[in-house]
Amino acid sequence: MLFLAGVTGAAAFTLGLGAWRTRNRSVHNPLLPLPLTSMDWRLTNHVGQEVTPADWRGRPAMVFFGFTYCPDVCPTTLLDIADWLEALGPDADRLTVALISVDPERDTPDALANYISHFDPRIIGLTGSVGATARAAADFRVSFKKEPSGDGDYTMNHTAGVFLFYANGQFASIIDFHEDRRFAVPKIRRILA
Template sequence: MRTRRAVILGLGGTAGALAFTLGLGWWKSRNSAQPGAGLLPLPVADMSFNLSNHRGNPVQPADWIGRPTMVFFGFTWCPDVCPTTLSDISDWLADLGPEADRLNVALISVDPERDTPTVLAEYLSNFDRRIVGLTGQLPEVEKAAAGFRAKFEKLPRDGDYTMNHTAGVFLFHADGRFASIIDFHEDRRFALPKIRRILT
């Protein structure tokens, strides 16, 4: 069985191509056929969900108001897109220096069946300590995704399953207004200015 260490270090070839397709391409190709297609994420203040962070503490959208927010949807068994994006986020936070301490930074798991707070805590120990993992009951994860206009679905794979999900990092101003999205593999020259704009 693959260990998370192997997953985090990345798998090449087919796994990378599949992950890219399932991540970035899936939102672009499927979004237009889904209810709410083309809609921007709701302001954080208008969202409604009850999740738990990887330390076991409850988290609601209201907890994010007052600080700029960066959110990514993913899961710990993701073969490529998620560890790559979390590594990118860790690099961005390092580049921002002390300014990054002002951000809410969260990974919302689209695989609550496997991603318990304990599993998320172990997984996130490989990345910047400021990234918080969120999980909860499936209906609450669905409510969170709906607010972000994100999509995800469970797909059978080799006697187990994987998750199709929106790839992209959502950015919000401190008052909860949606700011922009950093696309998967977006060049750091463009990603960092987007983050700095929500910090000003």
């Protein structure tokens, strides 16, 4: 009888602890992107159409922040993305893949269309006003900053990871810059599963 009471007490404690931990998980980590379903941005794609997070519902998404004047990180990442899409084969067609510009002053829809045409046709380019870009960056927890260069021009410092989301809009993981394809492609396959 005493043993049965102990087992029942332990089970009740475990269930209570699990319920408490589950309740606290609903509070979003401020360092990670919001779920797409909680985001509230409006941007313009490379063919001039408005895009919102609601347009991505029901499809896994892979999102990268960058800019067309980027000398190394952005083109390298986009080449990696094109390589990952090729490795996925026909499954890649089920993904929404987007580059969101952090340089709205120079990255017009036409500039983005020209830039992304060098990578993979499934990648869409998104741009908007400085305010719209800041709104999207805040939702994704991305930082970006205009940095003057010595020649009177400027560059953009920005977060350089590829964000993965499940079809239900929940954040899945990040593919870090230069992450090995052996690890990147399985992460993408998980959001497609």
